[in-house]
Amino acid sequence: MRLDDGLLGLLLTVIAVAIVMHAQTFPRLAFMQFGPSLFPTILGVGLGGCGVALMIQSAIRRFAGRGGPWIDLDPWARSARGLLGIALFLAAIVVYGLVLPRLGYHLTTAPVLLVLLLWMRVRWWLALLVALGVTLFTHQLFAVWLRVPLPWGLLEPVAW
Amino acid sequence: MPEALVGAIALVFDWQVLAVILMAAFYGAFVGSVPGLTATMSVALLVPLTFFMDPVPAIAAIVTTTATAIFAGDIPGALLRIPGTPASAAYVGEAYAMTQKGQAELALGTSLVTAVIGGLIGTVVLMLVAPELARFAIQFSSVEYFWLASLGLTCAVLISGGSVAKSLASLMIGLLIATIGIDVAVGYPRFTFGQIELLDGVSFIPAMIGMFAVAEILRNVARGPRVGRPKDQNLAAVFKGLGQVLSNFRWGVLRGSALGSVVGALPGAGADIAAWISYTLAKRFSKTPEKFGTGHPEGIAEAGASNNAAVAGAWTPALCFGIPGDTVTAIAIGILFLKGLQPGPLVFTQQPDLVYAVFVAFMVANLVLLPVGFIAIRSARYVLKVPASVLMPVILVFCMVGAFAMTNSVFAIWIMLALGVLAFFMEENGFPVAPAILGIVLGPMVEDNFMVTMLKYQGDLTGFFDRPIATVLGVFTLTVWTLLLLRYLNEQRAHRPSKGSLHAPR
Incomplete structure (x- = not known):
């Protein structure tokens, strides 16, 4: 089952937002501005960035009239x-x-x-x-x- | 160093280790010969067994299996036009064209002998380069390791062959999987959702079995096994006429071996990419490029040497920095971690025996490859008849038992299932899996060194450029990031459809 890049991007972005939000519930180090949430937050933002990039990619392609089906089923x-x-x-x-x-x-x-x-x-x-x-x-x-x-x-x- | 070498020889030339090497060679030859079973998958299936071995036989088993599997992938390539492993894909058309001309013996003989030569040269390069690199790496602190691991991971994204956004997403997924469990800074359980079995993180071996073996089985079940019957070929005189070929193309073989050693060392690029580049180079520098594609052994000789040299090359960064050069060494590093060994420059001073044992194991593995490869060619006719319909369910059972054996709990089976489905879905949608694997392996190392550096410099980001080597590595990494960004923009301008990964995991 192949999803269009736009759908994949959306999926990644939603997952990324959930991860970042969940990470904000982690405790911080008492004497520092950061803690266990820092690294997952960075990664979550990165993943979300990839998701947005995929959505842009798909949008450009569709705008150029070369979009494929949203869901492509293999034989x-x-x-x-x-x-x-x-x-x-x-x-x-x-x-x-x-x-x-x-x-x-x-x-x-x-x-x-x-x-x-x-x-x-x-x-x-x-x-x-x-x-x-x-x-x-x-x-x-x-x-x-x-x-x-x-x-x-x-x-x-x-x-x- | 000589004492270490003597010690290593004693370690490897133990009858039990030699028996393991021999068995691993036949196992690798079998798995490599079966289309659809990759070299990485063969290692992933082997891992539960190596878990119960001492470090030296465990490494010897992995090294031998990969070396023979990469060669054996040429057998169905030549006889059926189906590469046994992706590393053979570059010259499968050429080898099959030779078979059609009735030269299957020469094609397979060439690829066997050049594989041995490439493997041996790759090992020598590894032996010469690794200790020097390790001596250099001994002064590295957390900053350098952070940049080095980041650089490795970014290179993996750059080379993986998928679209930039998808390769990078794959890496992020791997790194995020690695954050599951108790965190390094304060010991807070992250993303465990109350599961006690996740406190230690996602167990590595079930994860590998899932991502390589289960995903591959699912693909085979979905697509139906690729079948073909080999034409009846004479496969007795494997070494006939080989001297001529080797002496004609000796420079090509050397070039392939050298290139393979280097390409293999790049994180994320393994034997398959080395073979593609070498085949292209062979054609470009050939005196008779018009013969390529018509059943001409020149490209096979160069690329056949290259992919086996890459197998050894991949161990250079693995041994020196603990950063895997490909998916197989990623698994190997995971095993060494489980055995309480941390690959890196300290291993060279603290356990030189072990490092040299890897070198010796490579030498022995490539020498054993010659007779075992010969037997594999002779028995190809029978091996290729083993139906995938029997193999797939049997392999699945091995996966499940293997995963269970790692933790003695059913939870490992769930991890295997989850990551198998994830990898299957990712590859179906053009996400290369290799960056995710490297992310899972290197995740803890990246985060540890990142957090240590952050704490050391109290959150001041300029700390990441405070030391000379770190600055060089950092600038290098940022350059690769810029390259990735440019490539992403270029992908949009070219309207290139993101076709997905060119290179399946090996």
């Missing part, structure tokens, strides 16, 4: 499969983060991986094989060799 963003693919991969990350501590590493990783592989049109037996293989391998790598305490979750009783 992928118009195809259901492209959009759903992005949504599915993002959802997979969210689900993974939410479920991992409860179900445990194996019971989260293998199903999430299987679903994504099937979405990518990998043949079911290969998908199953890869999902199981990668789950066991990454567990060996991180939990056993690198001693990262990956959660066991429901599999706690059979932990090896």
Whole structure:
């Protein structure tokens, strides 16, 4: 999804104003004119400047009659499969983060991986094989060799 | 210095370190060969593993992975006309034209051997220049560091290839992300919104994994993987006819290596830009410029040397000042920070072993590149058949586990997700990501030195020009800012549509 420079500029400016305003609530050093807010304020002003510059840029282009659409959708963003693919991969990350501590590493990783592989049109037996293989391998790598305490979750009783 | 070198050799020639180097070489060769997986992404995925290593094997792993990945990017470039990493993009047309003439062996042989030569020369330049620069940098105070970091960041904006406003905005976003967490002056939690896990700031490694790996996966999923089947080519006699090519174009190879070492050292400019410049130079100085584009190895030789020399060049500012020369060294510096090591001139006096270990690791990595690159070329036919449809979900799992492993908490996965989406959105809209990365890494350094200077001179801005070197650096930085402003105005006059970044992250 491509936004016109004017919209991007507006977005940046709004964010920048919010940052600068929020930064003004930071405490100051008792004996100084400045404090923790100084640096973020400078950066916020810089970001806002970039936003305004983008808006000017867009305005000049539109004035010259060469403005594009405000929102330009790539082919992928118009195809259901492209959009759903992005949504599915993002959802997979969210689900993974939410479920991992409860179900445990194996019971989260293998199903999430299987679903994504099937979405990518990998043949079911290969998908199953890869999902199981990668789950066991990454567990060996991180939990056993690198001693990262990956959660066991429901599999706690059979932990090896 | 000789003792340090001996110590460093002992550190690197340990069987465990050598095993790490060998594995990293094969890993880099694989990732580099797969189109869509960049060298920076390979390093970002490697980071969770290096976190659990000692500093020397960790650095050796990063150095080797980058060197081999940059070379291996030439393999799909020559066989499929798809650059494996952006660093190969400059001469991908040329290499493919050679393949069509039945000279795939010569094209890949040229790029392999020139990569080794370029890498070795780049390392020698690094070894000669870095200690001198460090000796000079030892007198720097907070003002000089502030200007130096600012200069580096501004150069990154200047070189990044996006429109000025977007590149600068990208830098500001990176710097603002770096301000999240407890502030240096009074310990006030900024932009944490009550999240305890943000007090320490945005964890660096999940952020990198998100910005490079997750964003790349999303792009692949959205666009669909680029597929192609290599033509059946003879890939056995990789070194045949190579002597002739190398002796014909020896000056080009040398020029490419020298240029790569310099360009690599500029913050924000890495192997991809070095390759573009070198290919252009090769054509300009060639006796037979009309042969370029028709499958002529001259440009491949020069640019192939250049991009690998740039890999070493990027470590010059990283080691001397703690300012990364490209996105890979940005990640490397982040890892060293996590290990309690602060790259900068003091490392040269306090831990010379470590500095020399980097040099030795580079030497070994480039020597290992020769056999591993040869094997990679021979097995290209099989590697290129690994479908992206299997790789993308698997890489995503590695990302999530890797991020989780850094903090042992799910929060890292959220950071990875947030920054992955941010980077994806930014690149879709023509914001180069490299300035943001450098901003995240250098943000604390810029702010610390800025605040220290402000406090030292009690808010008097002339303090920033109080010392001679600081004045020079400051004037230099302000000049680059003026250049940026002029370029922005020029962009408007030319009505150039802001096409976005020419250079994707490596």
